[in-house]
Amino acid sequence: DTEVTQTPKHLVMGMTNKKSLKCEQHMGHRAMYWYKQKAKKPPELMFVYSYEKLSINESVPSRFSPECPNSSLLNLHLHALQPEDSALYLCASSPYLDTGELFFGEGSRLTVL
Amino acid sequence: DQQVKQNSPSLSVQEGRISILNCDYTNSMFDYFLWYKKYPAEGPTFLISISSIKDKNEDGRFTVFLNKSAKHLSLHIVPSQPGDSAVYFCAARLNNNDMRFGAGTRLTVKP
Numbered sequence: 001d002t003e004v005t006q007t008p009k010h011l012v013m014g015m016t017n018k019k020s021l022k023c024e025q026h027m028g029h030r031a032m033y034w035y036k037q038k039a040k041k042p043p044e045l046m047f048v049y050s051y052e053k054l055s056i057n058e059s060v061p062s063r064f065s066p067e068c069p070n071s072s073l074l075n076l077h078l079h080a081l082q083p084e085d086s087a088l089y090l091c092a093s094s095p096y097l098d099t100g101e102l103f104f105g106e107g108s109r110l111t112v113l
Numbered sequence: 114d115q116q117v118k119q120n121s122p123s124l125s126v127q128e129g130r131i132s133i134l135n136c137d138y139t140n141s142m143f144d145y146f147l148w149y150k151k152y153p154a155e156g157p158t159f160l161i162s163i164s165s166i167k168d169k170n171e172d173g174r175f176t177v178f179l180n181k182s183a184k185h186l187s188l189h190i191v192p193s194q195p196g197d198s199a200v201y202f203c204a205a206r207l208n209n210n211d212m213r214f215g216a217g218t219r220l221t222v223k224p
Contacts, residue, residue: 033212094210101147
């Protein structure tokens with residue numbers, strides 16, 4: 001299994017809603033990432049988990065809350081988002097301290113109304 | 114602070130010719146450089162990488178060159194094929210698994 005699976009593929013939510021994005025991989029990778037990508041822009045790093053511990057938080061607003069329940073799962077909890085948070089959210093995983101190759105999921109496209 | 118830059122948003126080449134995609138970076142602490150390819154509605158997929166201690170890595174039709182003194186890397190695709198048409202992202206990694214991406218170059222290979 002060489003896939004990173006993200007659900008849902010599409011999510012529409014209001015500014016007062018609480019929702020979650022989920023990511024799963026079964027490749028034994030110990031580093032997992034959340035990236036945010038707006039149209040025609042590069043993926044922007046949000047969070048990195050290494051061995052289930054948050055190792056990088058790129059000054060992301062607290063309305064985004066990551067969670068790594070175990071080595072295969074990564075969640076991104078969303079609350080009180082703004083319309084400008086609408087973007088493609090990409091999850092990725094990587095063998096720890098390897099060549100840096102990231103395995104990306106297809107992304108969750110989020111629209112905040 | 115954009116540490117990885119791809120200054121050409123698009124590139125168009127004829128099938129069979131060489132495609133050269135360029136990337137510049139500013140942080141001398143990057144230890145690995147990677148190229149990813151992205152089709153619409155899909156996540157980026159890894160293409161080829163190079164360690165900062167090397168100056169060339171080749172994999173089939175794809176070759177990445179690294180010029181550390183110029184802080185520049187390039188991806189050569191030869192011969193280019195229509196199926197290579199996609200957005201190509203340059204990325205660079207710090208040794209703590211922090212991975213930074215360039216803005217991407219859209220390659221179009223014309224039959």
